[in-house]
Amino acid sequence: MTRDQEVNAAYLRFPGEPSGVTQSVPVEYPPGETALVIDFASDGRVIGIEFLNAATQLPEE
Structure with missing residues (x-):
């Protein structure tokens, strides 16, 4: 998992999955507030998840 403190986001990439995101x-959660973004490959597999407002959603490393 990588974190970007400046934008308060984190990205979890699943190892072994293709790198080309075709759909996000x-x-x-709560309704009206984007909590995360799921990235999909062209074959429909999940290749990564971006956590927005990571400081409140994820424990400290």
Whole structure:
């Protein structure tokens, strides 16, 4: 997992998955507030998840 403190985000990439993102789907929680974005490959597999507002969603490393 990589973190970017400046934008308060983190990215979890699944090892062994293709690197080309063809679709990104935002997930809202609470409704109206994007909490994370799921990235998909062309074959529909999840290749990564971006956590927004990571400081409140994830424990410190």
